[in-house]
Amino acid sequence: MERKVLVTDIARFCVNDGPGFRTNVYLKGCPLHCSWCHNPETIDPEPEIYWKRRLCTQCGKCLDACPKDAINPPVDPSLTRSEKYACHKIIRSRCESCMKCVEVCPSGALQIVGQPMGITEILDEVERDRLFYDNSGGGMTLSGGEPTLHVRFAEDLLGQARSRSIHTCLDTNGHCVWEDLERIAREADIILFDLKHLDTRKHREQTGVNNEIILENLGKLSSMSVEIWVRIPVIPGFNDALDYHRHVADYLAGLPGSIDRIDLLAYHNWCQDKYGWLGRDWIYRDVEALDPNLLEVHVRIYRKHGFRATIGGSGFEEMESRRSL
Ligand code: SF4
Ligand code: SF4
Structure with a gap:
């Protein structure tokens, strides 16, 4: 019988989760419980x-x-x-x-x-926008939740997408056994690696877990021949201080391997209806969305360190460069 996992959404024409137009596949279940989470419906592994x-x-x-x-x-x-x-x-x-x-x-x-879906069903849905991928350098982004919770499924889904010549991104928080992450990462063209906080106490307070495994995995990934985009959700009062970003830039520059791009993702509150629909409180309910323009000064810190860095993570700055390859 075909394996199935719970999928909360397959979103078409996404533009901030890898290059070009993308179809994002969101798997259900996550080992982190970020207090600002923008996709609260993906945390619980059950329907x-x-x-x-x-x-x-x-x-x-x-x-x-x-x-x-x-x-x-x-x-x-x-x-x-x-x-x-x-x-x-x-x-x-x-x-x-x-x-x-x-x-x-x-x-x-x-x-x-959370609908149970198999690999063929997911890929048939993803295939619908092949024309747009071909014209934009886009493809499929496997997200969540945390895809590495479903090791074999994620590995096979990415692998089969590749065999259909669909460009693949893996969006991960990195909180998993290294051997699992390595296996899945080998099937992805780009790893979108979410980095919440370098201080493990603050990380634990706001996500429910320490960050040691995550940082260790990021270091190991950076040494692999895989493209990595580090994505930093910038959350007011948690990790928005300029000194903190100087520290992160130094940290990323000191990794054993290289990081290809850094995306700063401004906190927003568009997800608050979802918390209501699920019947959950949200401590960020009254926190105003962060104006992305305020991150101009943050992004310059990373650029000064020689990183390619964006605000918002648009995949379209990648389009022209990939077309000309
Ligand atoms: S609320 Fe009642 S009917 Fe609805 S899913 Fe739960 S147990 Fe079933
Ligand atoms: S009471 Fe509301 S939620 Fe329940 S069946 Fe009627 S419309 Fe649906």
């Missing part, structure tokens, strides 16, 4: 349920269908339209994910997050 309260008519069909008494009873719909309404439809402590409520919901207010 979850979105409740989109603005679509809910409070018909009560989910309540009748639930065998575990895990649904809050209907309320006046005008209440749930208020931003202040905090009660989620599903009582997660009782839910056993049978998905019967999703099946009966007539309005699409309840949706399953």
Whole structure:
């Protein structure tokens, strides 16, 4: 039987996750729990349920269908339209994910997050935009969550994409066994390596794990003959100080091998609806998005060290250079 993993989304025409137009494949499950996470639906490795309260008519069909008494009873719909309404439809402590409520919901207010997909099904979807890849130097980016949680699947998916002549990027946080990362990395044309913080205490506070394995893996990767783009999410109050970025630039310049590019990704809060749909609090809810223009001074630090560096990670500055190869 074909192996399947949970996929939260296959997003077409992405432009900030590798060169050219890309199709991003998001796998579910991540060993880190970054407090600012922009894709909270990818953290839990199990299927979850979105409740989109603005679509809910409070018909009560989910309540009748639930065998575990895990649904809050209907309320006046005008209440749930208020931003202040905090009660989620599903009582997660009782839910056993049978998905019967999703099946009966007539309005699409309840949706399953995480669909099991096999490699052929994913690649057939990715193939739809081959013309755009050919014209832009794009391809498939395997992301998450953390793809290295699914070692064999990730390795085979990237390998089979390559055998179809699709350019591949692996987006990883690097928190995994080195041998696993090495195997998967060999099937990728570019590694997009997320670097959250060099200080392990701060890293643990905001992501739930220490950073030693991550930094060790980055050093080893840099010595491999694989292209690496380090991606730094710049989070207000966490890692946005200029002195910190001078320190990172020194650190990256001192790695045993080379880094091909550095992307500074400004914190944003476009994901806050997802936290609401999942019924989760988000400590960054009231933190304003960071103006990317404020990172001009940060990006210059990396350029002074001789790095190719961008704000936002656009893949289109790569397009012309790759076309002329
Ligand atoms: S998934 Fe099943 S157990 Fe969970 S709330 Fe829905 S019907 Fe109830
Ligand atoms: S079945 Fe759907 S529309 Fe009806 S109360 Fe439940 S979530 Fe709302």
